[in-house]
Amino acid sequence: MINSHFLRNIPTKSDIKDAHLRIKEAIHKTPVLESSAINKEMGCRIYFKCENLQKVGAFKYRGASNALLSLNKEDLKNGVATHSSGNHAAALALAARSSGARAYIVMPETAPEIKKKVVASYGAEIIYCAPTLEARETTLEGVIAKTGAIFVHPYNNYTIIAGQATAAKEIIEEIGNSDFLLAPVGGGGLLSGSVLSAEYFGDKISVIGCEPKGADDAFRSIRDGVIYPSVNPKTISDGLLTSLGDKTFNILRDRLHLIMTVEEHSIITAMRMIWERMKIIIEPSSAVPFAAIMENREVFTGKTVSVILSGGNVDLESLPWSTANR
Amino acid sequence: MINSHFLRNIPTKSDIKDAHLRIKEAIHKTPVLESSAINKEMGCRIYFKCENLQKVGAFKYRGASNALLSLNKEDLKNGVATHSSGNHAAALALAARSSGARAYIVMPETAPEIKKKVVASYGAEIIYCAPTLEARETTLEGVIAKTGAIFVHPYNNYTIIAGQATAAKEIIEEIGNSDFLLAPVGGGGLLSGSVLSAEYFGDKISVIGCEPKGADDAFRSIRDGVIYPSVNPKTISDGLLTSLGDKTFNILRDRLHLIMTVEEHSIITAMRMIWERMKIIIEPSSAVPFAAIMENREVFTGKTVSVILSGGNVDLESLPWSTANR
Numbered sequence: 001m002i003n004s005h006f007l008r009n010i011p012t013k014s015d016i017k018d019a020h021l022r023i024k025e026a027i028h029k030t031p032v033l034e035s036s037a038i039n040k041e042m043g044c045r046i047y048f049k050c051e052n053l054q055k056v057g058a059f060k061y062r063g064a065s066n067a068l069l070s071l072n073k074e075d076l077k078n079g080v081a082t083h084s085s086g087n088h089a090a091a092l093a094l095a096a097r098s099s100g101a102r103a104y105i106v107m108p109e110t111a112p113e114i115k116k117k118v119v120a121s122y123g124a125e126i127i128y129c130a131p132t133l134e135a136r137e138t139t140l141e142g143v144i145a146k147t148g149a150i151f152v153h154p155y156n157n158y159t160i161i162a163g164q165a166t167a168a169k170e171i172i173e174e175i176g177n178s179d180f181l182l183a184p185v186g187g188g189g190l191l192s193g194s195v196l197s198a199e200y201f202g203d204k205i206s207v208i209g210c211e212p213k214g215a216d217d218a219f220r221s222i223r224d225g226v227i228y229p230s231v232n233p234k235t236i237s238d239g240l241l242t243s244l245g246d247k248t249f250n251i252l253r254d255r256l257h258l259i260m261t262v263e264e265h266s267i268i269t270a271m272r273m274i275w276e277r278m279k280i281i282i283e284p285s286s287a288v289p290f291a292a293i294m295e296n297r298e299v300f301t302g303k304t305v306s307v308i309l310s311g312g313n314v315d316l317e318s319l320p321w322s323t324a325n326r
Numbered sequence: 327m328i329n330s331h332f333l334r335n336i337p338t339k340s341d342i343k344d345a346h347l348r349i350k351e352a353i354h355k356t357p358v359l360e361s362s363a364i365n366k367e368m369g370c371r372i373y374f375k376c377e378n379l380q381k382v383g384a385f386k387y388r389g390a391s392n393a394l395l396s397l398n399k400e401d402l403k404n405g406v407a408t409h410s411s412g413n414h415a416a417a418l419a420l421a422a423r424s425s426g427a428r429a430y431i432v433m434p435e436t437a438p439e440i441k442k443k444v445v446a447s448y449g450a451e452i453i454y455c456a457p458t459l460e461a462r463e464t465t466l467e468g469v470i471a472k473t474g475a476i477f478v479h480p481y482n483n484y485t486i487i488a489g490q491a492t493a494a495k496e497i498i499e500e501i502g503n504s505d506f507l508l509a510p511v512g513g514g515g516l517l518s519g520s521v522l523s524a525e526y527f528g529d530k531i532s533v534i535g536c537e538p539k540g541a542d543d544a545f546r547s548i549r550d551g552v553i554y555p556s557v558n559p560k561t562i563s564d565g566l567l568t569s570l571g572d573k574t575f576n577i578l579r580d581r582l583h584l585i586m587t588v589e590e591h592s593i594i595t596a597m598r599m600i601w602e603r604m605k606i607i608i609e610p611s612s613a614v615p616f617a618a619i620m621e622n623r624e625v626f627t628g629k630t631v632s633v634i635l636s637g638g639n640v641d642l643e644s645l646p647w648s649t650a651n652r
Contacts, residue, residue, distance in 0.1 A: 031357040033379060052605045053359060272642065279378045279607040279638030312605030316598065322648065 005070045007158035010251055011165060011193075013200040019162040020169060023065040026098060030054050030167075032174050032306075035277050042293055044300040047178065048274075049171045052282050052312030056094050056118075058087035058239075059167050059190055059310050060154070064095035066163030067152045076101040078148035083129075083136040085111035086239055087311050088154035093124035104149050106140045108132075114315060155189030156245025165193030171306045172201045179303040182289035184310055185209035185218045185259065186240035188248030194308065195255040205306075206257040210289040212236075212267060217243045219259040222252060236264060236320060239285030239311060266291035268320045274309070281312045284320065331396045333484035336577055337491060337519075339526040345488040346495060349391040352424060356380050356493075358500050358632075361603050368619055370626040373504060374600075375497045378608050378638030382420055382444075384413035384565075385493050385516055385636050386480070390421035392489030393478045402427040404474035409455075409462040411437035412565055413637050414480035419450035430475050432466045434458075440641060481515030482571025491519030497632045498527045505629040508615035510636050511535035511544045511585065512566035514574030520634065521581040531632075532583035536615040538562075538593060543569045545585040548578060562590060562646055565611030565637060592617035594646045600635070607638045610646065 007015055030050045039045050051059035068080065079102030082092050089105045096103035103124040107116065108131035119126055129139035144151055153160065167190070168181060181198055185191040191209045198205040211218050215233035221244050230243040244252070271287035274280065286309045293300050293307075333341055356376045365371050377385035394406065405428030408418050415431045422429035429450040433442065434457035445452055455465035470477055479486065493516070494507060507524055511517040517535045524531040537544050541559035547570050556569040570578070597613035600606065612635045619626050619633075 028360075031359075033357075034354075036381065055362065057605050275607060275642060279383050281601060281605040281607060316601060316645070316647065319642070321642065 005072065005075055006067070007162060009158065011158055011162040011196055015162050016165045016169060016193075016197060016200060019066045019159075020166045022069045023062060023163060023166065026065045026069065026095070027062055028054050029170060032171060033278060033280070037277050038273070042300065043297060044293070044302060045304045046290075046293070047171065047175050047304070047306045048278065049167055049306060049308045050280060051167055052280060052286060052309045056087060056090040057312045058091060059164055059308065060087040060091035061095065062166050063155075063160035063163035063189060064088065064091035064152065065098075067092075067157065067159050068095040068099045068101065070159050071099075071150065075150060078150070079103060080152050081140060081143050081147065081149035082106070082152050082154060083140045084154050085115055087313060089115070089119050089124070090122065092152055093119050093122035097123045102149070104143050104147060106136055106143060108136065112315065153245070155187035155242070156247045158247060161189055161193045161196070161247065161251070163193070164190045165197045167308055168194040168197035168306075169201050171308070172197065172205070175306065177202050177205055178306040179206065180300065181205050181207045181306045181308075182210055182292060183207070183308040184237070184240055184285050184288040185211050186285065187242040188218060188244045188252055190308065190310060191256070192248040192251035195251060199255060207255070208257055208289075208292065209252070209259040210292040211259055211261050212240060212288060213261045213263055215240050216261045219261050221249060222256060222259055225253065235284075236267060237285040237288055239283060240288065260292040260296060262288055262291040262295050266295050270294055272321055280309070281314060282309050283311045283314045286310045286312065331398065331401055332393070333488060335484065337484055337488035337522055341488050342491045342495060342519075342523060342526060345392045345485075346492045348395045349388060349489060349492065352391045352395065352421070353388055354380050355496060358497060359604060359606070363603050364599070368626065369623060370619070370628060371630045372616075372619065373497065373501050373630070373632045374604065375493055375632060375634045376606060377493055378606060378612060378635045382413060382416040383638045384417060385490055385634065386413040386417035387421065388492050389486035389489035389515060390414065390417035390478065391424075393418075393483065393485050394421040394425040394427065396485050397425075397476065401476060404476070405429060406478050407466060407469050407473065407475035408432070408478050408480060409466045410480050411441055413639060415441070415445050415450070416448065418478055419445050419448035423449045428475070430469050430473060432462055432469060434462065438641065479571070481513035481568070482573045484573060487515055487519045487522070487573065487577070489519070490516045491523045493634055494520040494523035494632075495527050497634070498523065498531070501632065503528050503531055504632040505532065506626065507531050507533045507632045507634075508536055508618060509533070509634040510563070510566055510611050510614040511537050512611065513568040514544060514570045514578055516634065516636060517582070518574040518577035521577060525581060533581070534583055534615075534618065535578070535585040536618040537585055537587050538566060538614060539587045539589055541566050542587045545587050547575060548582060548585055551579065561610075562593060563611040563614055565609060566614065586618040586622060588614055588617040588621050592621050596620055598647055606635070607640060608635050609637050609640045612636045612638070
């Protein structure tokens with residue numbers, strides 16, 4: 001079900017400004033942090049936009065809030081629905097609760113207990129399904145048919161994209177233009193929002209998408225000009241397993257500077273370095289852009305680089321460098 | 327050796343203002359973060375001042391910077407010295423390097439390798455000694471006699487205290503007055519600076535020192551009006567093992583609202599909750615004030631509470647909740 005209150009076209013500059021005004025009171029204006037030690041070691045100046053410190057621990061709350069706050073009471077009477085086992089599920093659940101709306105979240109029954117608990121704690125109704133894309137979609141269709149809830153796609157939705165774009169907008173407002181702006185790419189919601197904000201609010205900022213080599217469907221899709229599905233992705237970055245959608249692809253195709261792909265060991269090293277030096281908790285997906293800087297130092301030497309740290313939801317019992325996992 | 331450029335009396339309002347101006351470019355203005363989830367669970371509104379995100383990962387960099395920047399070139403020609411295996415050692419080493427001065431750090435040979443590495447990485451000279459207070463002091467005296475370096479005490483120094491006071495000053499400037507301001511107490515540098523800033527820059531802010539029950543020498547010292555040494559302290563909070571000095575005691579005795587002591591299990595629970603909910607890394611000492619809120623909810627219900635998160639230096643290989651430590 002397409003709702004008339006969602007954007008129908010690629011977000012314009014004023015769509016993103018409107019989104020920002022709409023969600024400003026609902027979200028955290030997250031800090032931009034710097035580490036002299038990291039700058040020194042990398043030979044460039046890096047500004048980290050800490051969306052791991054966003055509500056629900058991820059930038060996803062921006063898009064979800066924009067979606068919920070774009071709908072009126074009548075739209076919301078049957079609630080909202082999505083399928084996700086990740087940060088979008090939690091974000092939609094909390095945004096719905098804040099708007100007094102019901103949320104139906106289709107999750108694979110194999111999802112980690114901690115994720116189920118988080119979504120349930122925000123008052124959402126969880127509908128379990130088999131852990132396949134087909135089961136997710138069929139189950140979601142059933143839920144929507146039965147409840148009349150509005151489907152809020154995790155990324156292939158222009159209203160969601162306009163919400164995610166506000167993170168890059170805030171960076172530019174706080175630190176001005178940087179030579180580069182790096183964001184991870186999974187479904188492309190954050191990245192496509194970032195290229196739009198760089199274009200509208202910045203000047204000559206080259207936006208680079210960053211992706212694990214083991215899940216490089218976006219890299220291949222942009223290179224070849226077709227959307228490849230994400231088949232059997234192999235990466236610790238559990239937020240980056242999905243493929244681009246037609247809307248995110250459309251935005252990225254003409255505007256993106258480059259996609260860099262990185263090795264798994266770089267992701268773990270980058271993640272640990274940010275934990276140790278910056279004292280903030282980021283999830284593996286968030287470490288991918290910094291891993292790209294580590295793997296391509298010559299590109300960034302002497303430059304200013306903005307990096308969006310996308311989220312901080314990790315299982316503290318099972319860290320990638322802990323002895324138990326070696 | 328007492329240096330004439332260090333403060334000789336309890337810092338005045340203008341001493342703290344001067345300290346802030348002096349160090350402003352050298353330090354991070356750390357963010358004040360809030361968590362709606364934690365506020366809801368605790369029934370009060372908590373502002374966390376993130377000194378774990380300060381340079382060297384601890385508020386100690388404020389005091390060390392103020393000390394180094396209070397000395398002139400002639401004072402610094404023989405360098406500075408201290409004994410510490412903790413955050414003050416790293417802070418003094420980095421502050422000295424930033425001022426182009428040598429730093430001599432006396433450390434027990436049993437100090438964790440990671441702490442030795444950090445101090446060495448800032449270019450300080452490490453002098454090892456036996457792991458007793460007596461050996462530390464004798465070794466330090468020898469170093470000072472030989473080098474002519476200026477001793478910078480970790481907390482019992484009014485210039486250090488004026489530097490630490492700037493953290494509370496920044497909170498008050500950012501969020502205004504809160505009903506309570508909580509800080510951990512070890513030697514009392516941060517706490518005594520906080521009570522001064524609350525008095526000078528705030529209005530009716532009750533400052534509460536927070537201490538592990540297993541290292542409650544400050545609690546007993548304030549209660550009985552004498553400085554008790556910290557004998558065989560037993561706590562995971564490795565930053566809070568020291569006893570008050572005469573200078574910190576003098577400040578705290580007449581001005582402190584209260585000291586709350588907390589159980590070890592509360593410290594671990596509090597630490598984990600801040601990691602999980604706020605996505606920031608804090609060391610056990612930093613969790614002590616939040617543990618005090620958890621143990622005394624009725625005191626804080628409906629109130630505004632500022633909490634100084636003192637530092638974030640932990641060994642990521644050995645977390646208190648990891649299976650290996652159970």
